[in-house]
Amino acid sequence: MHHLIIGAGPAGVRAAETLRKLDGQAKITLIDGEGEAPYSRMAIPYYLSGKIDEQGTWLHRPVDFYAENAIDLVPGRVASVDAGAKTVTLEDGRSLAYDKLLLASGARAVNPPVEGLDGDLVHHCWTIDDARRIAQLAHEGARVVLMGAGFIGSIILESLVARGADLTVVEIEDRMVPRMLDETAGSMLKRWCEKKGVKVLTSTRIGGVYEGGGELNIALSTGEAIKADLLVVAAGVTPNIECMHGTGVESRSGVVVNSRMETSLPDVWAAGDCAEGCDFSTGDLSTLAIQPVAVEQARVAAQNMAGIATEYHCALPMNVLETLGLITTSFGKHDGLQTGERATALDEEQWRYIRLEFHDGKLIGAQTAGHVNMIGCLRGLIQGRMPLGPWKDILLREPHRVAEAYVDLSRGVS
Ligand SMILES: Cc1cc2nc3c(=O)[nH]c(=O)nc-3n(C[C@H](O)[C@H](O)[C@H](O)COP(=O)(O)OP(=O)(O)OC[C@H]3O[C@@H](n4cnc5c(N)ncnc54)[C@H](O)[C@@H]3O)c2cc1C
Structure with missing residues (x-):
């Protein structure tokens, strides 16, 4: 039996561990699209604020945990899946056959349609590599602009302050964390951040970013412009499901799964930020992009892949955010x-x-x-x-x- 897992984030790693515990003989391949020691994005803010080093973000220390558990960690990105032939093809042309496939490819940060977001002084804060670049630029006193005060933006905010950056947050909506907090709570959080020395511009859009003389000139919808040494973009994510295109799998923004984390294709499961499952609060499908949901979905998917019928009860949308205390x-x-x-x-x-x-x-x-x-x-x-x-x-x-x-x-x- 060959279990193949696309993506070595928290969901992929949890699935591999679960499969190994359940079946000492099965072949398990974990495709690692980032070529890094598998790590947790959740730990990036602690890395940026200097509380942990890079190894502290790893899902397992030491990294040879995978070899010791006969989990074949294969660097590479899956370009396509042939669900009929039961093979995946990597971007470098290699082809791998599977018996059971788990899509655990997560999500990636995206840019809004704003001119100038492709420069060297502009970064997302989504991967460990993004974090390394931010760490180089966000030094004590550096002028940093954070685009987006959503859940991820508000988590990163704290680490940028901890690095001593001179921080301005620009949020297009009228309050912070608008998808999680109402006007009263979101405005209270804004006043709290301002009290702690962060400039927060709500109801403000970044219109364009222009690099020159080693600095950025960021044009705002208010007509003003801000000079900055770094722009961090935290303005949304999208699930990584392109490799499933052409398979006919049912998908919306993520790949649709049932309570056993099965997709509409035989012998193909999905879990984590790339999957769209039942939302407890509405009964509808949604992607709840938080790590506890990702790893629990992955555990349930792995149990089912190993032949142990297990149900995942609808996920309760729940966010807990600590921002500067x-x-x-x-x-x-x-x-x-x-x-x-x-x-x-x-x-x-x-x-x-x-x-x-x-x-x-x-x-x-x-x-x-x-x-x-x-x-x-x-x-x-x-x-x-x-x-x-x-x-x-x-x-x-x-x-x-x-x-x-x-x-x-x-x-x-x-
Ligand atoms: C800065 C930051 C802070 C966060 N803080 C929190 C928090 O406090 N609490 C919380 O619950 N959540 C938090 N999150 C969200 C949490 O990290 C995600 O929900 C979690 O990582 C989802 O795990 P996953 O395994 O589904 O996806 P990912 O962690 O995205 O892992 C998927 C992996 O698959 C790889 N991949 C994608 N496509 C392919 C392909 N075609 N071939 C091979 N590999 C591929 C990706 O490169 C990636 O390595 C945070 C996220 C960020 C960025």
Whole structure:
């Protein structure tokens, strides 16, 4: 039996480990598209802020873990898949046959249509190689512009500040992390960052980037221009599914999977940022591009590849972000339903905000800023679809009593 895995990120590596544990004899090939020791992108911010070295980003230390576990780590990028012949062809022309295939090719950062994003002083912060280039340019006092204050942008922000950069964030929407936080929480995060010395320009678009004399001149939609030593682009990602083109696999933005992480093709599974599976909060398909989802999907895919029927229950959209010390979170249907009810509580002075979304006597979504002690409870109430009973009216009046509600409902008292 030959298991072939495309992509050696967290999903691919978890699948390889799981397959090896389940089957000591199978041949396992892990195709490593970056030619690096397999690493975790999540660790890049810690590398950039100097908390860990490059080896600290590796998924396994030492790197010969793969050889010791008879996992064949093959550098190269898969150009195409022939699902009928059960072969993959690499960009260098090599062809490999498989019995079972896992697509774990993740996603990549993309550029918005803005002139001048191809220069040497402009980088994404997606790969370890991007991080090396950023580390060279983002030194103490360097003028750095960050394009995009989404989830990834706001994670990187902290490391750029830790490097001592003079940072300006430019966000096209009217607040920070607009897909995760509402106007109140996103604006609170902006004020928090400004208080910590970061310039944050919201409702502002970068119109063009011009390099000259060793610096960048960045034109803004406001008519102003900023000079910078480095522009970091964090303005969106797209799943890496080009190698599946022509196979007929069902796909939307990612490759569609069912609860066993099977694609529409026989003997082909997908997991991680390249896969589009069930979203707990809507029941629809979506890509939830976070590492815990990627590795759990990969474990489930590997179990099924090894013949052990395993289901992946819909993923709960959940983001926890720490930005210069302020923790913001969002869970489930955090923007609520039109037919639902909502409770909010804001304490501007203490940098605290909570918003709860209810439907049908249950909590279906939440957002918080500055509350660290209720993360597990919010997750438990939403993911457990716990009927709130009388707690619904209490939480509508006093949303900060979430932990109490969770403890009470967990013992079935209410
Ligand atoms: C800076 C940063 C910070 C992050 N922080 C967090 C965080 O705090 N929490 C969190 O949950 N998530 C975080 N994420 C997201 C998280 O890293 C991803 O969800 C996770 O990496 C997904 O794992 P994956 O294995 O599906 O994909 P990837 O990690 O993208 O791995 C896929 C691999 O496949 C390779 N590949 C692609 N195409 C091919 C091909 N054709 N042939 C061969 N190989 C190929 C890619 O080069 C890559 O090496 C962060 C991401 C970044 C960039």
